[in-house]
Amino acid sequence: MKYNLNELQANAPKSSTWSSLGKLLQLISHERKNLWMALIAILVNSGLNLYAWYLIGKTIDKYIFTAHKDYHGVLVSCGILLAMYAVAFFSSYFQTILMGGVGQRMLFTLRNAIFNKLQILPVGFFNQNKAGDLISRINNDTDKLNQFFSQSLMQFIGSIVTMLGAGIFLLSVKLTLGAATLVPAAVILAFTMLTSPWVKRKNAKNLKSVGGLSAEIQESLNNFKVIIAFNRRDYFRKRFAEANNDNYQTAIGAGIANNSFVPVYGLFSSMAQLVVFAYGIYLISIKQFEAGLLISYFSYANQFYNPLRQLAALWTSFQTAMAAWDRISHILALETDLVTVKSGVTEPSSSLLEFRNVHFSYDESREILHNISFKLEKGKTYALVGPTGGGKTTTASLIARLYDTNKGTVLLDGKDIRSYEPLERTQKIGFILQEPFLFTGTVRENILYGNELYVNHTSEQLEQVILDANLGSLLAIFEQGLDTKVLSNSDGISLGQKQLIAFMRAVLRNPELLILDEATANIDTITEKLLSDILNNLPATTTRVIIAHRLNTIENADEIYFVNSGEVILAGSFDHAMEMLLHGKRVS
Numbered sequence: 269m270k271y272n273l274n275e276l277q278a279n280a281p282k283s284s285t286w287s288s289l290g291k292l293l294q295l296i297s298h299e300r301k302n303l304w305m306a307l308i309a310i311l312v313n314s315g316l317n318l319y320a321w322y323l324i325g326k327t328i329d330k331y332i333f334t335a336h337k338d339y340h341g342v343l344v345s346c347g348i349l350l351a352m353y354a355v356a357f358f359s360s361y362f363q364t365i366l367m368g369g370v371g372q373r374m375l376f377t378l379r380n381a382i383f384n385k386l387q388i389l390p391v392g393f394f395n396q397n398k399a400g401d402l403i404s405r406i407n408n409d410t411d412k413l414n415q416f417f418s419q420s421l422m423q424f425i426g427s428i429v430t431m432l433g434a435g436i437f438l439l440s441v442k443l444t445l446g447a448a449t450l451v452p453a454a455v456i457l458a459f460t461m462l463t464s465p466w467v468k469r470k471n472a473k474n475l476k477s478v479g480g481l482s483a484e485i486q487e488s489l490n491n492f493k494v495i496i497a498f499n500r501r502d503y504f505r506k507r508f509a510e511a512n513n514d515n516y517q518t519a520i521g522a523g524i525a526n527n528s529f530v531p532v533y534g535l536f537s538s539m540a541q542l543v544v545f546a547y548g549i550y551l552i553s554i555k556q557f558e559a560g561l562l563i564s565y566f567s568y569a570n571q572f573y574n575p576l577r578q579l580a581a582l583w584t585s586f587q588t589a590m591a592a593w594d595r596i597s598h599i600l601a602l603e604t605d606l607v608t609v610k611s612g613v614t615e616p617s618s619s620l621l622e623f624r625n626v627h628f629s630y631d632e633s634r635e636i637l638h639n640i641s642f643k644l645e646k647g648k649t650y651a652l653v654g655p656t657g658g659g660k661t662t663t664a665s666l667i668a669r670l671y672d673t674n675k676g677t678v679l680l681d682g683k684d685i686r687s688y689e690p691l692e693r694t695q696k697i698g699f700i701l702q703e704p705f706l707f708t709g710t711v712r713e714n715i716l717y718g719n720e721l722y723v724n725h726t727s728e729q730l731e732q733v734i735l736d737a738n739l740g741s742l743l744a745i746f747e748q749g750l751d752t753k754v755l756s757n758s759d760g761i762s763l764g765q766k767q768l769i770a771f772m773r774a775v776l777r778n779p780e781l782l783i784l785d786e787a788t789a790n791i792d793t794i795t796e797k798l799l800s801d802i803l804n805n806l807p808a809t810t811t812r813v814i815i816a817h818r819l820n821t822i823e824n825a826d827e828i829y830f831v832n833s834g835e836v837i838l839a840g841s842f843d844h845a846m847e848m849l850l851h852g853k854r855v856s
């Protein structure tokens with residue numbers, strides 16, 4: 269299945285602005301009550317600000333530009349205006365608090381939704397996407413949406429309400445003057461509609477390059493030791509410089525696109541002022557208009573064009589939010605292809621696991637396993653040997669269902685492995701990976717990862733469980749026992765020690781099938797002997813699959829399989845396996 273987010277995004281059909289807006293609003297549809305209250309607050313605010321200018325114009329005409337000036341009337345109007353501004357202030361404040369909360373809650377929910385989605389996606393997804401890009405989607409893109417919802421959305425609506433109110437005033441007071449004032453706005457509207465797709469594209473490109481830059485930083489931070497050891501800093505510096513340059517170029521592109529509205533809006537709003545000035549004075553000269561109203565008219569033209577100018581900035585925030593939403597929605601729309609299928613017929617089987625005519629490839633280019641069939645019996649120890657890149661880890665990954673076959677079936681206890689719920693399957697199969705994963709915490713926390721059975725045990729009780737499982741000698745290697753601190757980046761703990769913790773973690777889960785993929789590669793010979801004793805003392809029914817390059821590790825296996833060039837062949841004796849390793853076909 270295709271999981272590469274950048275490719276999926278490039279090939280996705282383009283969606284219209286309005287359908288994207290609809291999808292964006294669905295994100296906060298459960299906040300209906302808060303949205304209505306914020307909307308009412310913004311209507312009150314805009315309405316009061318609009319009415320204030322009408323009152324000012326009327327006050328001037330009624331009390332100033334008249335034969336009997338009435339300053340008391342002006343003072344009364346000022347009192348009313350003060351009260352109106354106070355209410356407008358509180359409604360604006362209330363709306364800001366409401367929408368700030370909506371934005372933060374949406375950010376919280378979205379980040380959770382993306383993270384939960386990542387938990388269910390298969391290994392293939394993580395093979396095809398860079399961690400840095402995913403982090404950027406979770407952090408940066410969700411924040412772009414938050415900014416739109418918490419800051420821009422209500423301003424957006426407020427601006428539209430103010431514009432509508434001002435537009436209605438302009439047209440209703442004097443239709444001809446109003447229509448002339450609004451002509452430049454029609455030009456701006458056409459310009460905005462025409463340039464929007466271009467602006468969105470520029471912003472999407474910029475967000476993608478932010479993801480690329482974040483992936484580059486993450487990769488070089490992960491590999492900093494290799495970079496320093498090999499003095500290959502130039503290589504990473506070059507790659508970083510390229511990603512940074514790409515980000516710089518796309519940011520400039522997005523900046524130009526986003527700001528291209530500002531001068532155009534400025535120019536056309538000045539044009540509108542000019543129209544009001546020239547045409548308004550003309551109307552006064554022919555006694556069809558009053559000077560006080562012209563002052564109001566100027567202000568209403570401003571009330572119309574200022575929000576329009578603001579809309580330019582808000583439109584940018586909207587386009588950025590839509591580009592961010594595109595990137596997020598591609599993750600949310602993904603489904604795992606490792607679904608649990610309906611359980612078919614359970615075949616009575618003495619073997620614990622069976623490969624039946626299995627074909628597998630990571631991508632279309634090359635088949636890694638070709639028509640493979642073999643059985644693993646309960647309680648036996650199997651070794652997988654073969655040259656580097658021969659397909660051992662791939663075979664083990666299919667045994668643990670990290671991937672599904674392209675063709676053929678893997679049966680666990682006579683049942684299609686795909687019919688097991690993940691919890692049941694992972695309880696039956698323990699997998700110690702080539703590179704064990706530990707997280708920052710203590711040995712205890714790492715041992716109990718994914719194991720509900722002992723979480724409430726005291727340290728003494730857990731130590732007893734460890735002793736009973738014959739793992740005491742391994743725990744003794746850690747100076748502070750269960751309380752020994754572990755860092756996920758492995759500093760302060762050796763790779764061998766990490767493998768020991770992963771080994772204890774897997775054995776304590778008491779799996780029916782235990783896979784060790786090069787799990788002793790970094791362990792000294794004496795400790796390896798300890799591990800081998802522990803493996804021999806596992807319950808008699810436990811099946812073991814051991815992948816190892818060190819030959820002494822596989823000496824005592826019941827069966828040895830030779831894995832290479834798409835084949836998994838039973839090698840028979842240890843000597844025959846050695847023969848195959850020395851003279852067998854190597855990977856092409």
Ligand SMILES: Nc1ncnc2c1ncn2[C@@H]1O[C@H](COP(=O)(O)OP(=O)(O)OP(=O)(O)O)[C@@H](O)[C@H]1O
Binds near residue numbers: 658662
């Ligand atoms: N995630 C992946 N995507 C694409 N190809 C892969 C992936 N993982 C492994 N391969 C390819 O599959 C082939 C088998 O790899 P695999 O890791 O199974 O070999 P291996 O026998 O375990 O090697 P080693 O002894 O070095 O661990 C190799 O050619 C490898 O390049």
